[in-house]
């Protein structure tokens with residue numbers, strides 16, 4: 660039997676195997692291997708180290724001098740819109756569903772409307788005492804979201820109420836921003852994931868939708884308020900598209916696992932859950948694509 664401490668070369672080899680697709684559990688079953696939780700911890704630390712290195716490179720290394728701005732021809736986009744996933748409480752078929760929609764609609768850009776993670780354990784409301792700890796939930800979320808990074812390496816993400824929960828707690832506790840990590844580092848996101856309050860593509864505004872409007876018609880209210888086309892998530896219960904002249908408002912629903920303990924409040928209050936995602940074509944056409952489930956609450960595989 661192998662004895663701890665494991666040397667760095669051994670750890671690096673195990674991390675390489677996990678990143679290549681083996682599961683921590685499968686490796687841990689081999690004689691002399693560490694526990695699955697230990698392996699996952701090594702993977703998280705290795706990713707964190709890489710993210711730190713990338714950030715340092717970004718700020719310290721010299722950039723090439725740009726002599727003239729690059730002029731890109733305006734190319735209208737076909738946007739896949741990913742609503743609230745709430746990792747690690749994301750629907751188990753969300754990734755396959757999103758890939759199928761992207762391919763079917765030939766999407767060339769991706770927007771995530773926020774609430775990509777849940778942070779149930781960091782909620783200011785009561786949270787399940789039998790649920791994961793904040794650290795455990797972060798670890799589970801990193802494992803759960805990692806395949807989405809592979810499938811969608813470039814994503815414009817909207818800032819949102821769930822994702823900021825950790826930073827909000829720090830703010831309430833009086834911790835200055837300089838002590839905190841950017842959310843991209845917390846989530847070990849690839850360089851292509853970029854967070855902003857609002858993204859604008861082909862004149863369409865993409866926001867999370869937690870700025871005061873709510874209910875079944877929130878997307879219409881946001882559209883009227885902005886006087887342009889607006890796409891929102893945040894409101895899990897409803898989804899749909901409404902046009903007013905040339906403008907549209909779209910609510911893209913969510914992609915949560917409604918059976919997860921984090922959504923017990925929704926089940927108790929009999930809130931409906933509208934699963935699906937959005938597609939926006941060249942800023943002028945908007946579609947809500949529902950994710951239909953079978954009796955076992957799994958995606959039927961049909962669009």
Ligand SMILES: [Fe+2]
Pocket residue numbers: 743745774821893894895913
């Ligand atoms: Fe949400």
Ligand SMILES: [Fe+2]
Pocket residue numbers: 743774819820821867869893894
């Ligand atoms: Fe939200």
